[in-house]
Amino acid sequence: MTARTILSSPLLHFFVLGGLVFAIYGLVNDSPTVADPEAITLQPAEAGQLVARFTATWDRPPTEVELEGLMRAWALEEAQYREAVALGLDQDDSVIRMRLSQKMEFISEAGAATLEADDAVLQAHLEAHAERFAEPTKLAFEQVLLPADAGDADAMRRALEQGADPATLSRGSLLPTRLPLSAETAIDRLFGGGFARTISELAGSGWSGPVQSTYGHHLVRVIELRPAVLPPLEAIRPKVEQDWRSTRAREMREEFGKALLERYDVTLPSAGEILAK
């Protein structure tokens, strides 16, 4: 049984809880693994790791001089590391409290990584969170930005209907005269809020307008309107599965916290009384 599988069993969490806390606490507070501080020995296997690390970075093994330098640096690091442990920065209780609480949080959601979902579960998730997976309404259109004084919009529209090139009629600007199929939100980011919705109502009516944007008045011809659609599960299964798993991780964390609190008789003073003091 792997550690992951053990961790993924919610029932087991409660049995191991107490023991685990003390085991972790022991790791943090005692330093039984620190060897005789006088001896610093680099094992050949560990030296080999230094070589592998260097090789991975530079695509060649270190020279003898370089390896000697790496090993000396390692010894210095080791000495500093032991001193850091000896400093006892891990002795502060309030901090350890917080850290152990974070460990519990991790355990509570670790199981989500190994969860498997069948199609029915994912289909339900897809439907429950349609807004996350829906393909938005998309529009393709042409537009002509009218001169600042609006010009003769009717004459211009007639010219466009007779096949005039929009690019020769529009006033110069950074707005594209022809926009390929784009999401409503992307269109609004370009022309201002509400523009996509306004022109979507002009689909099928040829050159229309003037329509107002944040930059002025436009004549518009909608080329294509593709309504919003929720793709079938098989088309976006990996995305739905990933989203379902991260949602489950959050839920597991919350459920775990709730279950944990239920194991205790929690007594908290009244906030009003405390503040009144």
Add this chain to the structure above:
Amino acid sequence: MKRVFVTSSVLTLCAASTALSQDVPVNPLREAYFGNLHVHTAWSFDANINGAISGPDEAYRWARGEAIPGGGGGPDLKILRPLDWYSVGDHAEYLGALPLMADPESPVSKHPLAAAISGDDATASFAAYTEILDGISNRRNDPILGDPVLLASVWEKIIDIADQHYKPGEFTTFAGFEWTSNPGWRNLHRVVIFRDTENVSDHAFSAIESDREEDLWAWMDLQRVQGAELLAVPHNGNASDGLMFPIGTSYGGSDIDSAYAETRMRNEPLYELTQIKGTSEVHPSISPNDEFANFELWDYTLESTASPPEHKVGGYMREALIRGMALEAEGKGNPFKYGFIGDSDTHNAASTIEENNYTGKFGFENNPEHRLEGPPGVSEAAAQQVREFSSGGLAGVWAESNTREAIFDAMVRKETFATSGVRMRVRMFGGYDYAEDMMESADWLQAAYDGGVPMGGDLAAAPEGTAPTFLIAAMKEADGANLDRIQVIKGWVENGEQKEQIYDVALSGGRTDGSEPVGNTVDVADASYTNDIGAADLTAAWTDPDFDPAVPAVYYARVLQIPTPRWSTYDAKALGVDVPDGLPTSIQERAWTSPIWYAPE
């Protein structure tokens, strides 16, 4: 906190991406795509210590418009208008290792500093933070946090998450990291991104391996030999004490010569001109005649004493742009031929570029009180540094499509612009035979490409008796504030002396004299403004009146917005207090185009 790593089927995702890319709309005249590539999450050691709880997965969700946990006891974070692309660039040093301190299965949890870091005791956290940063600064690797096997596996997860959120044509992501070199608290940081995720390095190169920029570039060159395409973006020259654009010798000990210039430019085409830790276009002490130079400066090194750097020269882009041309004239190559982007440097997953939706750099700033009065437990000097944080910038990229390849390639050719966070768009072209009235027609862009070069490009030698004309068009952000003016900033070298001149080339409201300000409609108490002044768009076809064909020159455009409330003004309104002394109540947000260079043969 997100600690669940999902190794999904990469093969399936790649197949899906390929199928999608056939539907990606392509515009050969290019569109502006806005995004950030300098984004830290709880997987960065300093972000984690300072209250971030959201990781890379949440970061991408945020950029697409979802609400994510903000930490710091504050509300969820949600962008008002989503971005086109986003790239998480966590610190390579101890990449992702700190959240693992809370993972009992991980050896990192046995680290003696784990307790202090995961805690909510600000003093202990800061002490641990300082100790780790000090270790990085002095290139001591931490044996547990810096374990290479661990770092490589976290790097793989970062790549997987970027792939999971990549939707060609709609939303682009990159695999990236930050190389965090700060010798003596002087900022030499670079963010590194890869063009695709099929050819990426097996780990993120950290400043612990080397803090010399020359070694980063050597490592990048090695990745290229192995098939990867990647680029680095340096940032915060303002915090480098003059080391970012070195004079004489680099920090790494190189002479600034043509070999150095070539290597530097091969690896880093862009410079990050503005971000949360301030703007490093120009400092008033270097360019005293630039009346708009005093913009969102952050005049500190990274030292915890909040000290201003002694050397301004070598830390700001404009001076270096011009010095680069002087070096080239001496036959030493131009090591500072940078295009521009703006970026964030958020340490809380959400880049919070929107001035009226600013939630701070670190998790513990996710509360307006902590932004204006200082996070709990920090000194008054540190609180002042927090108040002086800018809301961060944006990278605008003119690319054929919203895909990794198109955006990366636009960055390489420097067809990019920086903004202070607003989504105004600006284009600049330079050429010798542009018609004065060509921008009046909607098809001017094709003619502009055909007859010259876009921003980031080089002008060929001038035909006899001609001067270059620059076509510049700027549009305000949709639903945003109007524009004040377009300026062209010209730098050149005359008899070995560096010169600069600023021209107002388009003014809103019928003004003909740039010394006349656009006005200010900001109501400070109400934290609001109106668009009664300024223009929705501005254009200019400007021919350099002082052109000398024998003299190399560099030109870039700067577009100013009308004044709008600074984030601190919005926070002051929310808290019902006065804007703290010393902070501007309104700012003129702006955009900067990448330069166009002219060099006679």
